[in-house]
Every structure is written in structure tokens, then in C-alpha cells.
Amino acid sequence: MNDDYLWDKTGQPDPQIQQLEEILGTLRYQPKPLAIPDDLRVPQRRNYLPLLAIAASVLLAIVAGGIWLRGRSRSEAPKIQAKVESPTPKPDVTPVLPEKKSAVNPPPVVAHNRRRNRSASSAVENKEALMAKEQLMLALRVTTQKLHLVHTKTSPANQIKNQHRVG
Amino acid sequence: MKPLFQTNIRTALTAFLLILAPALVANGQDSRIQMAGLDHLAAKASQTVDVNLDERLMRIAAKVLSDKDEDERDVKKLIAGLKGIYVKSFEFDTEGQYAAADVETIRTQLRAPGWSRLVNVTSRKQGMLEVYLLFNGEQVGGLAVLHTDDKELTVVNIVGPVDLDKLAKLEGQLGVPELGIESPKNKTKNDDEK
Numbered sequence: 001m002n003d004d005y006l007w008d009k010t011g012q013p014d015p016q017i018q019q020l021e022e023i024l025g026t027l028r029y030q031p032k033p034l035a036i037p038d039d040l041r042v043p044q045r046r047n048y049l050p051l052l053a054i055a056a057s058v059l060l061a062i063v064a065g066g067i068w069l070r071g072r073s074r075s076e077a078p079k080i081q082a083k084v085e086s087p088t089p090k091p092d093v094t095p096v097l098p099e100k101k102s103a104v105n106p107p108p109v110v111a112h113n114r115r116r117n118r119s120a121s122s123a124v125e126n127k128e129a130l131m132a133k134e135q136l137m138l139a140l141r142v143t144t145q146k147l148h149l150v151h152t153k154t155s156p157a158n159q160i161k162n163q164h165r166v167g
Numbered sequence: 168m169k170p171l172f173q174t175n176i177r178t179a180l181t182a183f184l185l186i187l188a189p190a191l192v193a194n195g196q197d198s199r200i201q202m203a204g205l206d207h208l209a210a211k212a213s214q215t216v217d218v219n220l221d222e223r224l225m226r227i228a229a230k231v232l233s234d235k236d237e238d239e240r241d242v243k244k245l246i247a248g249l250k251g252i253y254v255k256s257f258e259f260d261t262e263g264q265y266a267a268a269d270v271e272t273i274r275t276q277l278r279a280p281g282w283s284r285l286v287n288v289t290s291r292k293q294g295m296l297e298v299y300l301l302f303n304g305e306q307v308g309g310l311a312v313l314h315t316d317d318k319e320l321t322v323v324n325i326v327g328p329v330d331l332d333k334l335a336k337l338e339g340q341l342g343v344p345e346l347g348i349e350s351p352k353n354k355t356k357n358d359d360e361k
Contacts, residue, residue, distance in 0.1 A: 050178050125227075132220065132228035137250045140242065141219040143323045144337055146312045150296050153288040 196310025198281075200324040204254045206316070210265070211264045212257035213219045216321075248332055251325035252271040256321040265320050273322050277311055277320065283329040300329075305332065 132154035188319070195315030210217045212216070214318035225246050232239040257265070271290075277299045286298040307330075311322040 019225065053178055126231070129227045129231040132224040133231050135218050135220055136228045136242065136246065136252065138216065139220060139254045140245075140325070140337060142216060142218075142254050142256055142321065143252075143312065144334075146296065146314050146321060146323060147298070147334075149293060149312065149314070150286050150288055150298055150312075153290060153293070153296065154286060 181320040198326050200276050202322055205255050205269055208257045208265050211261045214258040216256040218254040222250045245333040250328040259318045262317040272313050273313055
């Protein structure tokens with residue numbers, strides 16, 4: 001008997017093998033499109049990872065921004081009064097705090113206390129505004145002084161004077 | 168196909184950059200000069216002027232500036248669009264109290280893109296005077312004045328759109344003589360007339 005038929009389908013086949021082939025041939029692979037039944041329900045699983053990543057980065061940015069702004073505002077804390085150190089002593093302008101006032105003279109009625117606090121806070125605000133104004137005027141004075149110096153140095157009259165000196 | 172992890176990282180990074188980009192751009196265009204490095208000079212100085220006026224304080228100050236007084240009205244107009252005015256001025260009794268490195272910390276910032284030196288005056292008596300302007304396109308976004316002398320170091324920084332016309336209008340009103348400052352626009356006009 002020749003076994004070649006089993007290897008490469010050449011030669012004389014064995015009748016038993018042929019019979020087996022016929023029986024098993026019905027189960028052979030047959031190419032056809034995948035038919036999904038209509039009633040089949042596949043549970044949909046949404047991928048939340050990108051959304052979570054974006055949310056996390058937004059949160060991180062907000063936190064970082066907050067920390068940065070806090071640090072910046074601390075380092076650049078506005079000074080209420082211009083610091084001018086000069087030999088002449090300055091009068092003490094420490095504002096009277098509303099808490100101190102109430103401690104010295106406690107008001108009997110809550111409404112009066114509130115009114116007093118409000119007026120005290122407006123007085124403090126007013127003082128702050130006046131100090132800011134002083135600071136502003138001082139800054140502008142220094143600026144204009146320096147610009148004036150530049151102007152006098154760059155004015156044609158000054159240049160002619162210098163030329164005469166050189167000459 | 169790319170792994171899911173890689174895609175997520177990329178998405179997160181893009182989102183993060185998109186959020187931070189406007190803040191970074193805004194920060195880059197700020198004409199504020201950091202002067203904190205000069206604070207140590209206050210201990211050596213005989214006189215120190217330290218003015219830190221941010222936008223909030225200027226708004227507060229503007230409230231008490233009178234509209235009836237002409238000078239104050241002009242100051243109010245000048246500061247209307249400004250974001251801050253910062254001045255540090257140190258006067259010393261003796262020479263050589265500050266180092267060149269102190270001045271360099273300011274000058275380095277003024278070499279940043281956008282800033283251009285408008286005037287540079289050097290004199291034996293009054294030292295070196297430099298005026299810088301920050302341009303945002305054609306608009307002035309800030310002004311800086313640096314005055315270095317043997318016994319003095321002054322830095323002035325105005326943040327925001329400085330109106331040179333309005334600044335020129337202040338000449339002689341704040342206890343200083345007329346400056347004769349002209350805005351570039353007016354200057355060209357005058358030149359044309361000549």
C-alpha cells in the first residue's frame with residue numbers, strides 16, 4: 001500500500017480513508033460571512049480613561065495656577081505706604097483698628113456696633129486710598145524728575161554748551 | 168494600533184498645554200520688572216524710595232483723586248489704563264555702595280524681546296540715564312527708567328500702556344519743571360512742520 005495519498009493526495013487512496021473523508025468532509029470549513037443574530041446584546045463598555053485624563057490635567061492646572069498666583073501675590077504684596085527713609089522723623093500714622101476701639105468702649109447695641117465697624121472700615125479704606133495716592137504722586141514725581149533730567153541732557157542747548165566746552 | 172496608555176498621555180498633555188498656553192503668553196508679555204534683587208541696598212542707603220503700586224492700589228488711589236483739581240484730573244487720566252507703577256530709588260552717602268551686578272539684574276530684564284532703549288545719556292556729573300519702552304506691536308506696553316550714579320541707583324517701571332502725551336502733560340505739575348516730552352506721533356508732526 002502506498003501512503004503517499006495521506007501526505008500529498010497522490011497515488012491510490014485507501015477506500016476506508018475515502019469513506020472517512022466523505023464523512024468528515026461535511027464538517028470542512030466553508031467561507032461565509034459572520035452572521036450575528038439580531039437579538040444578541042453586547043454590553044457596551046465606555047472608555048472613560050481619556051475623559052479622566054483630561055479632568056485630571058485640568059485639575060492639576062487649576063491647582064498649579066492657584067499655587068502660582070498665591071506665591072506671586074505673596075511675593076508682590078502691595079505695600080500700602082511708600083517707604084521713604086530720610087533723616088527727618090515721620091509722625092506715627094498707625095491706624096486705629098476697629099477691634100481696639102470696641103474693646104475700649106464696648107457698644108451696648110449690636111446695630112450700633114455694626115455701624116461703627118462699617119464706618120471704621122470705610123475710614124481704613126479711605127486712609128489706604130490716601131496712602132495709595134501719596135505713593136502714586138511720589139512715583140510720578142520721581143518718574144518726571146528722571147525724565148526731566150533726560151530731557152535736559154538731550155536738549156540741543158545742552159549739547160551746544162558741551163560742544164563749546166570741548167571746543 | 169497605539170497602546171491606550173500612550174493615547175491618554177498625549178491627550179492629557181495636549182489639554183494641559185492648551186490650558187497653560189494663554190497664561191504663559193500673558194505672563195511673557197508682562198512689562199513688570201523684578202526689582203526685589205535690589206532690596207538689600209536699603210540697608211546701605213541714606214535715603215530709600217520704594218513704591219509698589221499695583222492695579223488695585225491705583226484704582227483705590229484714583230478714587231480719591233479729585234476731578235475738580237486739574238493736576239489730579241490729569242494724573243487720573245494717565246493712570247486709567249496702567250497696571251502698575253514701581254519705583255526703587257537708593258541714595259548713598261558714599262560711592263561704590265552698589266555693585267555692577269545689581270544694575271545688571273535690571274538691565275538683563277530690559278534686554279528681553281519687546282523692550283527697546285530709547286535714550287541713553289552718560290554724563291560725568293549725573294551718571295547714566297537710560298529710558299526703555301516696551302512695545303506690543305505699535306502700542307507702548309511699558310516704560311522703564313534706569314538711573315545709575317556714583318551715589319544713586321533709581322529704577323522706575325510703569326506697567327501698561329503709557330500715554331506719553333498724558334505724561335508730557337504732567338510736566339511742571341508735580342513740582343518739577345517742564346520736561347518737553349513729546350510722543351513719537353507729535354514729534355513727527357513737529358518735524359514735518361519744520
